[in-house]
Amino acid sequence: MLSARPEWLKPKAEGAGVERKIRWGVLATGGIAASFTQDLLGMPEDAEVVAVASRTLEGAKGFAERFGIPGAYGSWAELAEDGDVDVVYVATPHAAHRAAAGLCLEAGKPVLCEKPFTLNAREAQELVALARQRGVFLMEAMWTYCSPVVRRLVEVVAEGAIGEVRTVHADFGLVGPDDPGHRLRDPAAGGGALLDLGVYPVAFAQLLLGEPDRVQADALLSPEGVDLNTGMLLGWDSGATALLSCSIVADTPLTASVTGTAGRIEFPRGFFYPEGFTLFRDGRDPEEFRVEGRRDSMQHEAAEVMRCLRAGETESPLVPLDGTLAVMRTLDAVRDRVGVRYPGE
Structure with missing residues (x-):
C-alpha cells in the first residue's frame, strides 16, 4: 500500500x-x-x-x-x-x-x-x-525477514535452486527461568515458549511456504498453563510439511533446513539471525552464502x-502485514491444539 x-x-x-x-x-x-x-x-x-x-x-x-x-x-x-x-x-x-x-x-x-x-x-x-x-x-x-542472508535464501529458492520445497525443519529452544512469576511463565504476560521463541520457526516456514492448510501440535505445559516445550507439524495441500519446535526448558540446536526436490539448504546455529547458509545439490560441491557484518544487528x-x-x-x-496476520493465525491454532489460553481470551 x-x-x-x-x-x-x-x-x-x-x-x-x-x-x-x-x-x-x-x-x-x-x-x-x-x-x-x-x-x-x-x-x-x-x-x-x-x-x-x-x-x-x-x-x-x-x-x-x-x-x-x-x-x-x-x-x-x-x-x-x-x-x-x-x-x-x-x-x-x-x-x-x-x-x-x-x-x-x-x-x-x-x-x-x-x-x-x-x-x-x-x-x-x-x-x-x-x-x-x-x-x-x-x-x-x-528482523529475520530483513536479514540479507534470509533475503538471499528467498531469492535462491525462487530461482529454483532446490526445486519445489517439500520440507522445512527449524527449532528454537533455551533453558529458561524456573520462577513461575517470570514473564516467560506468566499467562497474563503471554508467557510460554511459543510466542517468544516459536514465532521464529513458524515465521521462517511461512516465509517460504505461506500459511499452512493444516496444523498439528503437542506440548508440555507448566502448572501455570503456558507451554514449556512445543512441537508443531504444519502441512500444505502442495504436499509440503514443516517440522518445528520451541522450548524454554531445553537448549536446542537453533538450526534450520529447507529441502526441495532438487537439493537442500542448511542454516547453522542461530538461523533466525544467520551469518550464512549452505546449498547442497546432487552432483555439485556445496555452495556457501555469507554476508559480512554483525548477523544479530537490528x-x-x-x-x-x-x-x-x-x-x-x-x-x-x-x-507484509498479511504475512504477520498469517503467522498469528498459525500461533493461535497451535495454542488451540495444546490448550494454552491467556486471560481475557
Missing part, C-alpha cells in the same frame, strides 16, 4: 535533495529496547533517537541518560503525541503490544512493533485494520522502516 510522502519527511529547502534523519521514539526500556537503541545509534547519518517512554518517568530518564536521548516521558501517550517523533519502536512485553501500538497509531504515529506482534490474531487484526484505516505505517519487527529492520517512510509506503514488502 502506497501513500504520498509525509510533509515531515520531505527535504528542507536549504538542504534540497538531502534526506533528513528519521527521528525515533522508543516505547519501553527493557533489554530489547536497549539493543535496538544501540543499533540505531550506530546509524548516525540516517537515524536519531529523540525520545523514550516508560510507565514511570524515573525509568524513562534513566534510559535516556544511558543513551543520550533528549526526551523522556513517564507515559506512553506523551511519546505518541510528541511532534518531534517520526516513528515509534514498541518494545514492551507482547501482552502490551496491542495497547501500546494502538495508542501510537491512533495518534498518527508510524510504528515498528516487536514480535510476537500481539497475543493473538484478533489483536493483530485490530492493529492492522487501524493502521490501514488511518493510512499509517505499521510493521512487525521480524539495523536491517530499522533501515527497512526508514526506507518505507521516505518512500511513502504504509506497509513493508519485506515484512
